[in-house]
Amino acid sequence: MNHAQLTALGRALRLLGEHGEALNADTPDARLHEVRADLRRALDLLEESVTTAAPSTRCAEHPNGPVDTAAPDLCLLCETRRRAARRSEINGPAANPQPATGPSRYGVRADRPQPQQRWLPELWNGQEWQLCGTPRRDRREAELFIAAQRRGSRPAMAYRLVHEFTDYEVLRVWGTPVKVDIEPLGNL
Secondary structure, three states: OOHHHHHHHHHHHHHHHHHHHHOOOOOOHHHHHHHHHHHHHHHHHHHHHOOOOOOOOOOOOOOOOOEOOOOOOOEHHHHHHHHHHHHHHHHOOOOOOOOOOOOOOOOOHHHOOOOOEEEEEEEEOOOOEEEOOOOEOOHHHHHHHHHHHHHOOOOOOEEEEEEEEOOEEEEEEEEOOOOOOOOHHHOO
């Protein structure tokens, strides 16, 4: 509906409202014929301005969708969604009804391991780096663990934090690792 149609229709409806207020038991027939003509004019204006079909449902989302007479808003699509929600509340979620296809020569996503991001606290034992605590999912938690180890009663010579995410990357090193010979007197 454009602005001119909207203005004309509003004017015609206001005129009909004035006619309605003026009606009483002794209104002459000439006045009723005038009301009838104004009503026809308003209906013609309304007919010209309406371009779409009348909504078949009371649903704002699917006004011209399929009708379900049992639904409160007459919308079959919304009622189907509501019924599925009620069913899942009672029966639990529905199983995936998709048929299984033949095996892929490349595998499926669920077969591949998921990439995991972990932070590994390690200590230098004099020969090599070894894991000194459980791998952590949070970097800050791993750094706090290493700080607590360094303050402990028997701290190692050096600690490091290794980031593991499909590959390894040394993030930070505390102390200096020095190779220590395990044999006394230099293996003499």
